[in-house]
Amino acid sequence: MRAIVYTKYGSFDVLKLKKIPTPTPNDHEVLVKIHATTVTTAGLANVSGKPFIARIFSPHLGLRRPKTTILGVELAGEVTASGKDVTRFKVGDQIFAEPETGAFAEYICIPESGLLALKPADATYEEAAAGCDAFLTAMPFLRDAGGIKSGQRVLINGASASIGTAAVQIAKHFGAEVTGVCSTSNVELVKSLGADYVIEYTKEDFTRSGKTYDIIFDVVAKSSFSRCKRSLAEDGVYLCTFPTPGTLLPRPGKKKARFIATGLRPPADRLKDLQSLKELMEAGVIRTVIDRRYPMEKIAEAHRYVATGHKKGNVVITIIEGS
Numbered sequence: 001m002r003a004i005v006y007t008k009y010g011s012f013d014v015l016k017l018k019k020i021p022t023p024t025p026n027d028h029e030v031l032v033k034i035h036a037t038t039v040t041t042a043g044l045a046n047v048s049g050k051p052f053i054a055r056i057f058s059p060h061l062g063l064r065r066p067k068t069t070i071l072g073v074e075l076a077g078e079v080t081a082s083g084k085d086v087t088r089f090k091v092g093d094q095i096f097a098e099p100e101t102g103a104f105a106e107y108i109c110i111p112e113s114g115l116l117a118l119k120p121a122d123a124t125y126e127e128a129a130a131g132c133d134a135f136l137t138a139m140p141f142l143r144d145a146g147g148i149k150s151g152q153r154v155l156i157n158g159a160s161a162s163i164g165t166a167a168v169q170i171a172k173h174f175g176a177e178v179t180g181v182c183s184t185s186n187v188e189l190v191k192s193l194g195a196d197y198v199i200e201y202t203k204e205d206f207t208r209s210g211k212t213y214d215i216i217f218d219v220v221a222k223s224s225f226s227r228c229k230r231s232l233a234e235d236g237v238y239l240c241t242f243p244t245p246g247t248l249l250p251r252p253g254k255k256k257a258r259f260i261a262t263g264l265r266p267p268a269d270r271l272k273d274l275q276s277l278k279e280l281m282e283a284g285v286i287r288t289v290i291d292r293r294y295p296m297e298k299i300a301e302a303h304r305y306v307a308t309g310h311k312k313g314n315v316v317i318t319i320i321e322g323s
């Protein structure tokens with residue numbers, strides 16, 4: 001099979017398209033023919049191996065070279081073989097999944113107990129693949145760390161980001177009044193996702209508007225708890241995807257700041273959320289936003305684009321054309 005392999009840290013050009021043996025599933029695994037995967041912003045650091053401290057904490061990174069040679073954390077595809085003890089899936093099932101790594105390839109083996117579910121019926125493989133990571137991040141932030149409730153005022157800073165586009169739709173689904181913060185070119189996109197109000201960060205600083213919110217979800221970590229504090233309601237909560245002293249240190253007062261590493265949540269909880277994403281996509285509550293599509297050969301270019309920090313929603317790697 002073809003796969004994007006990397007054996008050393010460096011610029012995005014260390015990602016090489018190679019032919020390697022197709023894996024064989026063990027008794028508890030399914031073999032998935034991948035149709036589409038994505039390049040995520042969080043995944044960029046794996047290529048450079050920076051910051052260095054990540055090499056100590058990530059099971060996929062070694063101190064001198066990567067331990068895992070195939071990156072890619074979300075995918076959609078078709079089950080083409082299954083181990084003898086597999087009961088949840090059968091050959092021909094269309095699935096979407098968030099493996100820990102290994103999605104930059106034509107095939108992957110995934111344990112049937114892993115983070116995979118039947119693909120939302122009407123979604124394309126590309127749409128399904130691009131939904132996993134954003135939803136599995138935005139949902140626990142808003143629901144678990146934010147305790148979102150109907151009628152609350154919620155601000156999403158970075159509403160055009162991958163996680164932001166999911167967060168706007170999830171917050172609306174919970175019945176919140178949603179304000180999305182984005183640049184001028186993304187106003188229509190953010191409105192189309194259901195945001196009640198849009199603030200253009202290029203024209204206005206939401207922390208100085210005098211308005212307050214029950215939840216401020218700083219998806220792109222461009223603000224801080226101390227800057228947002230005055231924009232939080234009395235018992236409001238500031239959520240940030242990136243750990244900062246403001247989110248890690250205990251604080252006096254009712255206003256809270258929280259960070260969670262969503263990938264470290266219990267696997268059973270994550271699987272439940274993936275299954276609920278299928279239902280929400282089928283019900284038309286959540287849709288994925290795809291900015292650009294690249295073939296496997298242009299994986300380095302796709303990473304360079306994601307690294308600009310200006311993608312709208314998601315960047316897909318199309319493994320099988322017409323997915």
Ligand SMILES: NC(=O)c1ccc[n+]([C@@H]2O[C@H](COP(=O)([O-])OP(=O)(O)OC[C@H]3O[C@@H](n4cnc5c(N)ncnc54)[C@H](OP(=O)(O)O)[C@@H]3O)[C@@H](O)[C@H]2O)c1
Binds near residue numbers: 043
């Ligand atoms: N904690 C966790 O468990 C977890 C899990 C997954 C990801 N993450 C992290 O979450 C972060 C967000 O990831 P993502 O993939 O959603 O981001 P992304 O899609 O790469 O963000 C790009 C978007 O951010 C917008 N943006 C840039 N500057 C902005 C600003 N000052 N104000 C508002 N919007 C701005 C850009 O719009 P313009 O082009 O208009 O500027 C663009 O649409 C990453 O740092 C990632 O590592 C954390």
